[in-house]
Amino acid sequence: MPATEPSIPTLAAIEPRPDREHFLISDLCAEFGVTARALRFYEDEGLIAPKRKGLARIYSHRDRARLAWILRGKRVGFSLAEIREMIDLYDIGDDRRVQRQVTILRCRERIEKLEEQKQDIDAAIDELQQFVDLIEGLPHSATDKRN
Amino acid sequence: MPATEPSIPTLAAIEPRPDREHFLISDLCAEFGVTARALRFYEDEGLIAPKRKGLARIYSHRDRARLAWILRGKRVGFSLAEIREMIDLYDIGDDRRVQRQVTILRCRERIEKLEEQKQDIDAAIDELQQFVDLIEGLPHSATDKRN
DNA sequence: CAGCATCTTGACGTTAACGTAAAGGGAAGA
DNA sequence: TCTTCCCTTTACGTTAACGTCAAGATGCTG
Structure with a gap:
């Protein structure tokens, strides 16, 4: 082949x-x-x-x-070591069965971590927005979703 | 008073x-x-x-x-210096007009940066998910929104 | 009172992620 | 050929964010 x-x-x-x-x-x-x-x-x-x-x-x-x-x-806050690890995962595009499971697991862990980070970011945005509202003297404008 | x-x-x-x-x-x-x-x-x-x-x-x-x-x-990836800056903003809960505008501006900048980070995270999640799909042998499952 | 736990202040060490010269190779134009 | 770029390697310097002792104060407990 x-x-x-x-x-x-x-x-x-x-x-x-x-x-x-x-x-x-x-x-x-x-x-x-x-x-x-x-x-x-x-x-x-x-x-x-x-x-x-x-x-x-x-x-x-x-x-x-x-x-x-x-x-x-x-x-998104990963260290070079972490990034290399993720890249390495990609490069194991071969056949070994066990490695594939490990790879998938690692990917899922990464995804979970990223989801958590998103929540932290949302929380941070919320608070900053509330603070802006407060400092602008607006009457508490319920977290406006302009998304 | x-x-x-x-x-x-x-x-x-x-x-x-x-x-x-x-x-x-x-x-x-x-x-x-x-x-x-x-x-x-x-x-x-x-x-x-x-x-x-x-x-x-x-x-x-x-x-x-x-x-x-x-x-x-x-x-969420901020340095301590950046965090201190943001905290300092909060602590200027006083009256100076000009400072308030600056504070608000800074907050908005932060929020923007955070929004961008969210996009990066979403993109990263997407790619990881696609890779998992691919390695699992699934036929390309269009980015499944299980959110 | 002795001992132990928990706090404190230095002060030097460490890791990550580059920055910053210093010294030089190779090709292209005047 | 000389100069000008853009590239290279080697190597020491730097900053952030703590870790890791060392040595001492304080307060409870047996």
Whole structure:
């Protein structure tokens, strides 16, 4: 059986870039607003692994999507170690039965944690909103749902 | 005009504790699962300021609620500096007109940031869920809303 | 009074996530 | 060829948020 590129999902839904075949470090830095130092650091930490053309790093579309995932992970408060763990889970797209169960479990744990975080955020928003209302002198405006 | 306790809102909606008049550091440590070192650190950083009985710290109900706020702030990814800033906003419950506008603005900024975080979290949950579905071999189950 | 628990204040150590030089390679244009 | 960019590695510095002793005060209890 020839290796027909396993077609693993790309991670992260970001704007595609069919115009470019690959990216330089400066491209990604500009696009995502991070420093080259940070990208190299993520590489040292095993979070991303671009190919090389000589010494220069060449980032593929998958690398780019992976970076997007990393940065979002950071925004929602995960450490790089946690993010790497999650990424590793993705990369075990193979057959071992037991590993698959573990992977699923970990994912579910993550999801639960994220749900809890959402609740904390909602609570925080609520309180800030109440405070704003109060300071504006409004008569207590019951938590307005403008969602 | 005698100082009739300004009646500033207590922050954070947590289980009240009418049974106790105040708390020791070990009480709060046990209740919130943090170390005494952390509480003292928050104090050094100006996040909380319990009274003293001799040397020992005596935490009021407001101190307790404030701690709850601090910890939630941490859970949603704010730095202690950011949290202090938000707390400081609360404490400007006075009259200066201009300051009020600034306070409100800051609060709104915070709220916006939190909303963005929620979106990131939702996206992360979505992807994790999709991955779980995929690894479970389900046929792509359109993002099931079991909410 | 001795011992123990619980508090306190230093003060130095640690980890994560980069920042910040320093020193140099390689290609492209004047 | 010289200069200019953009890339590289190596390595020490920094900040946040505590951890971890060390050494001492205070108060209850046997």
